[in-house]
Amino acid sequence: MNLFNEEHEIFRANLRSFLAAELTPHVQEWERQHMPDRDFWRKAGALGILGAAIPEEYGGPGGDFLYHVVVAQELGSCIGGACAGPLLQLDTPAFHILRFGTEEQKRTLLPRIVSGETVLTVAMTEPHTGSDLAALRTTAIREGGDYRINGSKTYISAGLIADVIVVAAKTDPMAGGKGISLFLVERSLAGLTMSAPLRKMGMNASDNVELFFQDVRVPAACRLGAEGEGFAILMSELPRERLLMTARAFAEAQLAFDITVAFVKERVAFGKKVFEFQNTQFALASLKADLEVGKAYLEACIAEAATGKLDNTTSAIAKLWITEMQGRVVDQCVQLHGGSGYMSEYPISSLYTSARVTRIFSGTSEIMRMLIARSI
DSSP states (O other): OOOOOHHHHHHHHHHHHHHHHHTGGGHHHHHHHTSOOTHHHHHHHHTTOSSTTSOGGGTSOOOOHHHHHHHHHHHHHSTTGGGSOSGGGGGTTHHHHHHHSOHHHHHHHHHHHHHTSSOEEEEOOOTTTTTOGGGOOOEEEEETTEEEEEEEEEEEETTTTOSEEEEEEESSTTSGGGGEEEEEEETTSTTEEEOSOOOOSSOTTSOEEEEEEEEEEEEGGGEESSTTOHHHHHHHHHHHHHHHHHHHHHHHHHHHHHHHHHHHHHOEETTEEGGGSHHHHHHHHHHHHHHHHHHHHHHHHHHHHHTTOOOHHHHHHHHHHHHHHHHHHHHHHHHHHGGGGGSTTSHHHHHHHHHGGGGTTTSOHHHHHHHHHHTO
């Protein structure tokens, strides 16, 4: 299926070169410091990589959704990309600002996001709620022209680097999901503190932190959308956001397969190349079949998303099947590497540890099954 035009492919080539120069050589240092260098975003912004779908009137290139798919694919295909967490995909919440923000919010924030001057992230997950967003406990109580936010968030990507955080909080604690509102919170506000980077199994070149809100006063002008619309706003973009994560998961699975094929064609055991053993060939044949089936479904979903037709059930099916498939692929690829697969110096090691979380974030596999079951 031919999804991308010539301009998309030019963008892909530029992005691939940028990642090879500005990500891959620095991943080990980023792993030691548990976060990327801040100027990575400024360099990306200077090349027009960030906010590809932001209209020109707000400082963006005015591209379409497929540019964001290209970003997801190239991050997944890049050696070292599996260690780097969301990274360039942190601009995804800009969709919420573009669709639901006031004119002042859009003109103030979107050009800064596109340039890389402002790094954006979103804070939804809480220690006691997990995937159950409606059960969150963080509150935002209106007091005159401000809201006073109290509560905590956890596992927040780029919490140490982000300049603006889209925070989900209860403005009506008794209304469940209908009582959730969103706020654009500057990280410099008094009362907002954060933990040191959390220790993780994988993606150690990116930071995830806990955020603590103690009487953080946010002007009402920083509310994103109407009061009580936060849940609906988040859900409105969820199918496309989930698909972008799925596209990256597929790219990482394909990368794991490709480097494993190269490895077994070079490694010698018992007097012949590992690839020459029938067991190796059968294992790789099964992985290739999985990848080809996943690719076909993913491309069909991307085509629907590009025309605004992707629904929640279809994106849930894609995430469930492809991330579960990714887990099978990387596990078998580690096995085919033998002892080398357990060594962190080999890329398959980081692909393995990073792949485990794709069945958890953006909705666990169990949540995906619940969503799919509702359509039956």
